[in-house]
Amino acid sequence: MNFDFTEEQKSMMELGRDFAEKEILPTQEQDEKQHLFRKEIFKKMAELGFFGCIIPEKYGGNETGHLCAALLTEEIGRVSASWTLPFNMQMWGPAFTILHYGTEEQKEKYIPKLVSGELIGAFAITEPNSGSDVAGMGTTATETDDGFILNGQKMWISNAHVADVALVYAYTDKSKKHKGISCFLVELKNTPGIKTAPIETKLGLFCAPTGEIAFEDAKIPKNALLGQKGEGFKICMWQLNNTRLGCAARGVGIARGCHEVAIKYALERTQFGQPIAEFQMIQDQLATMYVEYEAARLLVLKAAYEKDQGNLNNTLSVSTAKYYASEAAVNASGIAMKIFGSYGYSSEYPVERFFRDAKSLQVVEGTSNIQKIIISRAILGK
Amino acid sequence: MNIVVCVKRVPDTETKIKIGPEGTKIDPTGVEFIISPFDEFAVEEAIRIKEKLGKGEITILSLGPSDAQTIMRKAYAMGADKGIHLNDPSECPDALAEAHALATALKEIPFDLVLFGKQAIDYDNGAVGVQVAKLLNIPIVTRIIKLDIADGKAVVERESDVGKEILEVKLPAAFTAEKGLNEPRYPKLMDIMKAKKKPLEEKPAQLGAPKISIVKMDYPPARPPGKIVGEGEEAVPALVNLLKNEAKVI
Numbered sequence: 198m199n200f201d202f203t204e205e206q207k208s209m210m211e212l213g214r215d216f217a218e219k220e221i222l223p224t225q226e227q228d229e230k231q232h233l234f235r236k237e238i239f240k241k242m243a244e245l246g247f248f249g250c251i252i253p254e255k256y257g258g259n260e261t262g263h264l265c266a267a268l269l270t271e272e273i274g275r276v277s278a279s280w281t282l283p284f285n286m287q288m289w290g291p292a293f294t295i296l297h298y299g300t301e302e303q304k305e306k307y308i309p310k311l312v313s314g315e316l317i318g319a320f321a322i323t324e325p326n327s328g329s330d331v332a333g334m335g336t337t338a339t340e341t342d343d344g345f346i347l348n349g350q351k352m353w354i355s356n357a358h359v360a361d362v363a364l365v366y367a368y369t370d371k372s373k374k375h376k377g378i379s380c381f382l383v384e385l386k387n388t389p390g391i392k393t394a395p396i397e398t399k400l401g402l403f404c405a406p407t408g409e410i411a412f413e414d415a416k417i418p419k420n421a422l423l424g425q426k427g428e429g430f431k432i433c434m435w436q437l438n439n440t441r442l443g444c445a446a447r448g449v450g451i452a453r454g455c456h457e458v459a460i461k462y463a464l465e466r467t468q469f470g471q472p473i474a475e476f477q478m479i480q481d482q483l484a485t486m487y488v489e490y491e492a493a494r495l496l497v498l499k500a501a502y503e504k505d506q507g508n509l510n511n512t513l514s515v516s517t518a519k520y521y522a523s524e525a526a527v528n529a530s531g532i533a534m535k536i537f538g539s540y541g542y543s544s545e546y547p548v549e550r551f552f553r554d555a556k557s558l559q560v561v562e563g564t565s566n567i568q569k570i571i572i573s574r575a576i577l578g579k
Numbered sequence: 580m581n582i583v584v585c586v587k588r589v590p591d592t593e594t595k596i597k598i599g600p601e602g603t604k605i606d607p608t609g610v611e612f613i614i615s616p617f618d619e620f621a622v623e624e625a626i627r628i629k630e631k632l633g634k635g636e637i638t639i640l641s642l643g644p645s646d647a648q649t650i651m652r653k654a655y656a657m658g659a660d661k662g663i664h665l666n667d668p669s670e671c672p673d674a675l676a677e678a679h680a681l682a683t684a685l686k687e688i689p690f691d692l693v694l695f696g697k698q699a700i701d702y703d704n705g706a707v708g709v710q711v712a713k714l715l716n717i718p719i720v721t722r723i724i725k726l727d728i729a730d731g732k733a734v735v736e737r738e739s740d741v742g743k744e745i746l747e748v749k750l751p752a753a754f755t756a757e758k759g760l761n762e763p764r765y766p767k768l769m770d771i772m773k774a775k776k777k778p779l780e781e782k783p784a785q786l787g788a789p790k791i792s793i794v795k796m797d798y799p800p801a802r803p804p805g806k807i808v809g810e811g812e813e814a815v816p817a818l819v820n821l822l823k824n825e826a827k828v829i
Binding site: 204205207208209211212215216241244245246247249250259260261265 | 649652653656765766767768769771772774775
């Protein structure tokens with residue numbers, strides 16, 4: 198087992214770090230205040246190939262792999278959790294799912310443009326009344342002679358009101374229960390009957406657009422179906438097992454951002470005549486943050502490595518990484534706030550943003566409870 | 580159009596420098612090394628020239644220990660074509676000896692342009708570029724902020740206290756890059772992957788015997804604590820006195 202990073206991986210980490218510090222950090226404070234999804238940042242990330250890591254060159258990707266994508270996500274997340282969402286919204290979600298389940302026509306139509314950023318992507322599973330209970334969704338896709346008619350609502354959807362194309366999960370046959378769900382490639386902006394609206398009431402992730410989608414007799418063509426009818430639940434679970442890796446890498450980035458700023462602060466802040474880094478309780482807190490970050494990181498890299506080896510169904514590894522990295526991020530941000538004292542409680546320091554952003558990880562893409570259910574089922578052999 | 584860009588591996592500016600046990604070198608443990616930032620402007624300019632002319636070859640030349648090859652790969656990922664690493668584990672502080680090694684290697688490479696950063700950010704000598712040009716007997720203009728190539732000539736701009744200078748230089752020539760020459764590009768992921776396939780030749784460095792050595796390295800003295808001289812208007816006379824007679828800045 199080789200734990201060393203290759204030269205290419207190190208170069209990519211350096212690229213991610215430089216990009217985050219030079220392109221995202223300078224305008225971050227005002228962008229967070231304005232809840233701004235700055236298009237130039239998105240375009241530059243796409244141009245550098247950030248959304249093509251797990252996509253073949255044939256479709257505009259660079260085939261650098263899941264592990265490289267996870268490392269890049271961590272470097273970006275260290276500065277801004279919001280700006281890690283595009284890795285999922287462009288690549289781990291729509292592009293990769295279309296790559297696996299799509300027809301050649303669908304692949305050629307959407308993947309290159311998702312990788313290049315010409316199209317903004319999204320995926321819509323959650324509804325006002327169905328979160329963890331994915332099969333409890335109510336959105337329907339009624340088949341007609343020339344397509345399907347969508348009716349229903351999706352909520353808490355990243356990029357809902359800015360996305361060009363989204364993976365939309367809906368029931369084509371309620372009688373078949375979860376085997377009656379299908380997945381569709383829906384062009385949100387140019388399909389009549391689709392209305393989107395932003396959700397502005399989130400606690401954090403302010404630069405990552407979130408919204409709701411309402412479908413009212415929205416007609417989509419036959420070739421909008423991704424995979425087979427009734428395959429939607431399976432596709433959804435498969436997709437989540439990839440986007441969860443992106444989430445986990447986001448958590449690692451937050452945990453790292455937190456412990457780095459906390460170390461710097463503890464070395465500078467003096468109380469009782471010495472840097473607070475000299476006090477054992479602070480040292481205990483810093484050590485805890487570091488250990489949990491390292492552990493989360495290794496779990497993420499292992500899950501990513503497995504995918505690069507061809508094992509895409511590694512739900513145990515991915516859920517373990519997602520669960521642990523989410524908890525590590527939340528814990529790290531809480532500890533960092535304690536170390537920073539009142540300064541941590543102020544928006545003039547990055548800690549409160551880490552605190553607000555980290556909390557989302559325990560609820561998005563499968564709550565921590567859901568991850569533990571997946572883990573326990575796997576280890577119990579169910 | 581053959582362009583050689585000389586790059587130096589230097590410690591990252593964010594590094595907390597520790598002096599090694601011998602007291603004459605920095606301790607490389609845990610230090611991240613990067614291309615000296617001014618050299619990056621030179622690399623970027625070479626790539627832009629090649630892109631504008633639609634042809635040419637860019638060679639990266641670096642003198643330093645074996646991990647200089649890592650930073651050369653970044654230049655490859657930006658768009659350089661090949662490289663030559665002159666292996667010198669000694670990290671020689673004698674600029675003239677370094678210039679000698681680089682000039683010796685450059686005599687074997689056909690070039691129209693040699694580009695350097697104006698100074699390396701470790702020792703900040705700013706000497707090597709000029710010395711190499713002298714050893715090769717080619718013209719050099721330092722601290723350029725603009726470079727245009729046409730008809731076997733370079734037209735460059737540099738800034739001084741009195742204003743802007745515009746110079747015309749016959750090729751082959753050398754230039755050192757100043758901040759403002761360009762904005763170096765980020766390497767694309769695809770190009771980072773392709774970098775390892777580009778040829779990198781390693782040669783021993785022919786420095787000759789260095790005439791300069793470092794006898795001692797010390798940390799800068801600790802900043803003395805600040806003094807509060809008074810409050811409001813009453814503080815002004817005391818402050819003026821200190822600024823004039825102690826700090827000697829007015």
